[in-house]
Amino acid sequence: MSEIIKVGMADLKTCLPPNGITTLGLGSCVGIALRDKVNKVGGLAHIMLPDSTVIANQTNVAKFADTGIVELVKQMEALGANKRNLVAKIAGGAMMFAVNSRSSMNVGERNVEAVKKKLKELGIPILAEDCGLNFGRTVIFYPETGDYVIKAVGKPEKTI
Amino acid sequence: MSDLSLNDVTQNYYDVLKEIGNIGAGNAMTALSQMMGCKIDMGVPQVELLDFSEVGNAIGGEEQIMVGVFLGVEGDITGSMLFLVEQKSAKSLINKVMMGMGDPGEDFTEMELSAMQEVGNIITGAYLNSLSTLTNLKIFPSPPALTVDMAGAILSVPAIEFGIYGDQILMIQSKFFDEVQIDGYFILVPDMDSYKKILTSLGLSV
Numbered sequence: 001m002s003e004i005i006k007v008g009m010a011d012l013k014t015c016l017p018p019n020g021i022t023t024l025g026l027g028s029c030v031g032i033a034l035r036d037k038v039n040k041v042g043g044l045a046h047i048m049l050p051d052s053t054v055i056a057n058q059t060n061v062a063k064f065a066d067t068g069i070v071e072l073v074k075q076m077e078a079l080g081a082n083k084r085n086l087v088a089k090i091a092g093g094a095m096m097f098a099v100n101s102r103s104s105m106n107v108g109e110r111n112v113e114a115v116k117k118k119l120k121e122l123g124i125p126i127l128a129e130d131c132g133l134n135f136g137r138t139v140i141f142y143p144e145t146g147d148y149v150i151k152a153v154g155k156p157e158k159t160i
Numbered sequence: 161m162s163d164l165s166l167n168d169v170t171q172n173y174y175d176v177l178k179e180i181g182n183i184g185a186g187n188a189m190t191a192l193s194q195m196m197g198c199k200i201d202m203g204v205p206q207v208e209l210l211d212f213s214e215v216g217n218a219i220g221g222e223e224q225i226m227v228g229v230f231l232g233v234e235g236d237i238t239g240s241m242l243f244l245v246e247q248k249s250a251k252s253l254i255n256k257v258m259m260g261m262g263d264p265g266e267d268f269t270e271m272e273l274s275a276m277q278e279v280g281n282i283i284t285g286a287y288l289n290s291l292s293t294l295t296n297l298k299i300f301p302s303p304p305a306l307t308v309d310m311a312g313a314i315l316s317v318p319a320i321e322f323g324i325y326g327d328q329i330l331m332i333q334s335k336f337f338d339e340v341q342i343d344g345y346f347i348l349v350p351d352m353d354s355y356k357k358i359l360t361s362l363g364l365s366v
Contacts, residue, residue, distance in 0.1 A: 008216070011212075024222035025314075027312065028316050028320055048319065094313065096309065097306075098305050107320050137313070154267075
């Protein structure tokens, strides 16, 4: 019997087949799904902010793109994943409200950029993405197949 | 970077923030009641400091579809404010404002969205006005933006703002009653420096 593991906001978890892993209602946050395509180890991080180095309070590594991805890789390696086999799929980073008065409103875009930068640094290729625009997303990732299912309000479900 | 963090919020500050929420929400409901020309009862607002992981459950699940009205705050204090109302509640509220001319379907028409934006504008305006009067601080709201989406996605916006300072979000829930009960949530997100200003202007040393 397979189950779906839930990842909260500013949280990360690993996952082995046949289980899936999900995070609900991604807004400006980014959901980073990593997969060791050989050993079939999966993981999902729900990050909120791009950069831990500019924030004083950084006790929760899962909150940031830079530290969150590093921690996720570490936990996946502990489950038998090999860093060289890792591939990524990312979703989220929306701009929920069309208000331009505050710089943080563009945090979705900055989150996506920071995620891409970190993945590149670690040599993890991005196979697919569904980022930006102005709507929330629920994502489910299956490490067995690498399918990343994306649901949004009033839109057909899609798999990347 | 401010040295005040939400984790340091003492019972005393907490009570003050709660009272601000109470007064703000009360004024907002009065404005709404005047606009709709009917009596609206309101429950005692609940002020909660929630961990990010609890936020979704507190409002009925991350995937609960809600209407969010968001606006920036400028002036003596800076930050943002979010008014959230559950989809069905929003529908019934709008229908009332539109004198029963609302669309019966689940989705919102352009007209309904526009009406909801105006309701949000009035409610948040009244809320901020009372905060301004109370603290003697100038507060200017920006025009509101509206979205209909999953609660989790909408809440990510204030959560990210709070995320800069800690792992918790301060939320004021106010239930108000008309013919049906309507659950509305106010989330005021002052920048940390503004928090200090609010508390200081109310006579609390920070």
